[in-house]
């Protein structure tokens with residue numbers, strides 16, 4: 001079988017090149033630009049006929065990227081690609097997973113249906129699974145979710161061996177407990193009430209017993225950083241050391257990382273699922289094997 005072909009959407013070139021190298025794929029070329037009126041132009045420069053094509057696009061700021069991504073996948077299909085997969089280290093629109101108020105759109109489901117209509121498979125890192133328990137509930141195509149927990153645990157073991165892992169809320173417990181178990185460290189999970197996009201309230205059990213540890217707060221997504229900042233304030237009020245904040249996905253609304261440091265975080269680090277100056281934990285070694293498997297699954301063309 002010909003080697004898979006990796007194509008990077010704009011802004012994803014460095015990690016797409018590293019991914020291609022890690023899975024023994026060819027790195028192809030494509031271009032995306034806007035016409036003067038703002039509509040999208042997409043062109044695949046590397047021939048895709050008969051190839052297993054892997055589109056690389058992390059989905060921070062999804063509205064900016066998803067149409068070009070769909071156009072590229074559709075073009076690859078038209079041009080005879082044998083198989084088309086999406087590697088999105090950050091998968092957007094997973095948090096609106098229910099209708100919390102009358103009339104709301106459940107965007108996780110619609111976004112899943114859209115991507116499932118143009119891709120044959122999907123690989124991502126720690127999608128926000130809470131009310132949906134598996135990607136299969138929203139994606140009709142095979143979808144692999146790789147956990148960043150082993151990479152975060154390695155980092156914590158190395159950089160903060162006196163850590164107490166802290167999950168801000170029930171939703172984050174899956175990351176805090178997995179990292180704690182892998183690193184052999186203690187953990188606590190706090191309770192969050194969200195009153196608005198930037199307004200969260202954190203309550204905690206008795207924390208004084210952990211004063212000799214450094215709190216390492218772990219959450220999947222840091223967006224406004226309102227959650228992390230409230231946790232930092234709560235831990236500091238309990239007399240604990242300045243916390244280290246670890247996010248899987250550095251979504252970060254403008255100024256959020258800086259606000260977190262201003263709130264009293266000793267350090268803010270993230271996994272490299274979204275390029276950001278806080279990236280310190282690499283997930284490619286965890287993601288590459290899944291991508292390699294999906295990209296090499298035999299197609300009818302191979303058999304023929």
Ligand code: R5P
Nearest residue numbers: 171221222223224225226227
């Ligand atoms: C909750 O659903 C997620 O796990 C995160 O806690 C949340 O997205 C963080 O958002 P923000 O940084 O805006 O508080």
